[in-house]
Amino acid sequence: MTNLSYVTVLDVAVGALVLFAVLLVWRRDLATLVRLLASQGVALALIPITLAAHRHDGRLLAVGIGVLLLRAVILPRVVATVLRGEQAPRETRPLLNTAASLLSVAALVILAYAVSRPIVDLDPTPATDAAPLAIAVVLTGVFMLVTRRRALSQVVGFLMLDNGIAALAFLLTAGVPLIVELGASLDVLLAVLVLQILTGRMRIKFGGTDLDELTELHD
Amino acid sequence: MTTFLLTAPLLAPALAAVAVALFGWRRSTACASIAGACVLLVIGAVLTTRTHTGHLAAGHVLRADALAAVMLIVIGAVSSLAIWASINYLDVELGRGHTTARRARQYGVLVNVFITAMTLAVIANNLGVMWVAVEATTVATAFLVGHRRTRTSLEATWKYVIICSVGIALAFLGTVLLYYASLHAGATAGALDIDALTARAGSLDPGVTRLAAALLLLGYGTKVGLAPFHTWLADAHSEAPAPVSALMSGVLLSVAFSVLLRVKSVIDIALGPTFLRVGLITVGLLTLLIAGSLLILQRDYKRMLAYSSLENMGLLAIAAAAGSRLAIAALLLHVLAHGLGKSVLFIAAGQLQLAHDSTTIADVTGVLRRSPLLGFSLGAGFVAILGLPPFALFASEIAIARGAADARLGWALGAALALVLVAFGAVVRHASTMLFGASGRSAPTLTLSRSAAAPMLTGLAACGLLGITAGPLTRAFSAAAAALVGTR
Numbered sequence: 001m002t003n004l005s006y007v008t009v010l011d012v013a014v015g016a017l018v019l020f021a022v023l024l025v026w027r028r029d030l031a032t033l034v035r036l037l038a039s040q041g042v043a044l045a046l047i048p049i050t051l052a053a054h055r056h057d058g059r060l061l062a063v064g065i066g067v068l069l070l071r072a073v074i075l076p077r078v079v080a081t082v083l084r085g086e087q088a089p090r091e092t093r094p095l096l097n098t099a100a101s102l103l104s105v106a107a108l109v110i111l112a113y114a115v116s117r118p119i120v121d122l123d124p125t126p127a128t129d130a131a132p133l134a135i136a137v138v139l140t141g142v143f144m145l146v147t148r149r150r151a152l153s154q155v156v157g158f159l160m161l162d163n164g165i166a167a168l169a170f171l172l173t174a175g176v177p178l179i180v181e182l183g184a185s186l187d188v189l190l191a192v193l194v195l196q197i198l199t200g201r202m203r204i205k206f207g208g209t210d211l212d213e214l215t216e217l218h219d
Numbered sequence: 220m221t222t223f224l225l226t227a228p229l230l231a232p233a234l235a236a237v238a239v240a241l242f243g244w245r246r247s248t249a250c251a252s253i254a255g256a257c258v259l260l261v262i263g264a265v266l267t268t269r270t271h272t273g274h275l276a277a278g279h280v281l282r283a284d285a286l287a288a289v290m291l292i293v294i295g296a297v298s299s300l301a302i303w304a305s306i307n308y309l310d311v312e313l314g315r316g317h318t319t320a321r322r323a324r325q326y327g328v329l330v331n332v333f334i335t336a337m338t339l340a341v342i343a344n345n346l347g348v349m350w351v352a353v354e355a356t357t358v359a360t361a362f363l364v365g366h367r368r369t370r371t372s373l374e375a376t377w378k379y380v381i382i383c384s385v386g387i388a389l390a391f392l393g394t395v396l397l398y399y400a401s402l403h404a405g406a407t408a409g410a411l412d413i414d415a416l417t418a419r420a421g422s423l424d425p426g427v428t429r430l431a432a433a434l435l436l437l438g439y440g441t442k443v444g445l446a447p448f449h450t451w452l453a454d455a456h457s458e459a460p461a462p463v464s465a466l467m468s469g470v471l472l473s474v475a476f477s478v479l480l481r482v483k484s485v486i487d488i489a490l491g492p493t494f495l496r497v498g499l500i501t502v503g504l505l506t507l508l509i510a511g512s513l514l515i516l517q518r519d520y521k522r523m524l525a526y527s528s529l530e531n532m533g534l535l536a537i538a539a540a541a542g543s544r545l546a547i548a549a550l551l552l553h554v555l556a557h558g559l560g561k562s563v564l565f566i567a568a569g570q571l572q573l574a575h576d577s578t579t580i581a582d583v584t585g586v587l588r589r590s591p592l593l594g595f596s597l598g599a600g601f602v603a604i605l606g607l608p609p610f611a612l613f614a615s616e617i618a619i620a621r622g623a624a625d626a627r628l629g630w631a632l633g634a635a636l637a638l639v640l641v642a643f644g645a646v647v648r649h650a651s652t653m654l655f656g657a658s659g660r661s662a663p664t665l666t667l668s669r670s671a672a673a674p675m676l677t678g679l680a681a682c683g684l685l686g687i688t689a690g691p692l693t694r695a696f697s698a699a700a701a702a703l704v705g706t707r
Binding site for chain 1: 375392458516
């Protein structure tokens, strides 16, 4: 791959990552959220695969394919099982309306550029130049977690946050050591499986997955 | 021999988990689980004698220094008490039909997996692997918190998993940034290994390290129960079965804290001690403030115990901020003593909850009159946790105060002491209602079987003995502190 096309592909991948983050905040239909999450997983996997092609690094390529499987196929499938049996598969009452949410995401992108100055300054390469956008995805994930009231949207927010962190790790250091990568992936998968089982129980106990029902414990 | 000492603490609880999975929760597998926890205790003790000058390593993955040895002792001591108490707890639950043999098996497996994950967090060589282990504790404990399958326990589990996973994800972000800084400081293989990080700490980029430090403090602080992400703690501790609350409060919080201490020793070299000191004092005082005010208002005794743990974690943050060898040694004594005392209290609370089917303080009064033995255990547990002699928290709190004074943290110490006094008053008031208050005629009779009393009395004896003389442990605490801060 020539240097120019490497940079282009990398920028497209990171750009797509952010684009899907924005779409995830925009859309309310839970089934669409799962499809968008899978697409974001593809964009994420494109980053290590591009880096691997550029550096002729076979191990990184294998990691990239693993990421593609986990983030674009397995995790969205687990999340999709939550959707089955959902009575009203829409986010009904988010804390912020669509316009305010999208404006907030724009503000978060600016914030991400502000806080990640030292990261870019340490080693300005095409990959680290894109790091602020990965941080923007992390912040957007947190934003989705705190403003959405359905269990599934919170799980999607958590996975978006995780996608952002994984993207940052690939952009800055071409991924964390393999043992950590494997352990972290397993942890995420297990955490999402736990959340999936909990949503099922929630539907039995509360008759729905609206998190506003969770108000019995307080001081 | 080294390989054995480092792998046995992982294998023992893991094998116990396999045993419970294969044969179900019965007397023999429960005893195997206790034996697994005792292996941690013994190996921790052996390691203290071998690590006071350096550390042992097995390959690149496992590493034990004096801090790991002390933490293994803490995990082993509290886990053996908690599993011992689980036998009676599950017997009663099974007898009443509140739980099934299948769920008891799940409980036994998850408790052992939980202990394995905590052990890995303590003896991992690599900050990334430590992170994986700490996140694994969240996954393992999720269904333990939700063991009772009520609406409230489901709510507590959801909040616990979401808040802790997000918090710990921030710590992963911090770890990635530290890795980036470490690679740029010239580290090659093993850039996240403790020794490699310590060796390069002086040349880490300050800008990136500052970001990493803030994220690591927030992230691991979530798991420790430090403000502002402490909200999961009271819910999870009050809804979990009592022996699990004992494990979470007694060791899980301090295992997360020990990871924070390791991070701190690297960050302090890179940025100087001021950066994390300011952070720790801020979150520590905020945590103490929240714990103190919620203790006053508390009506639920299990939540009261949870907020008391929050208060103790705030105090640990102040001790860590002081950061001297004396303060860190006192911190470790406090961790062990708090682990023992709080386990006793949670186990006693579990007995009260089983008898009354309520966790409201007003429903559970006059315990000392109704059951002298349970009343004694509860009362002595309160005396221990309030930091009164002869128990060890008396010594550790005084030493923490001295450490903070030596570090010229006078004003923070003053504020912390004032908040600790508020918490003290609140706990005394609630404790005296529970122990001496008038009880109505409808109060159920309290009986304490021998198998339920034994773990409590053992825990109290250990905590009392530790208060009278820490014996060889004094040297272990001091060596662990030296491993973190040098001989400062």
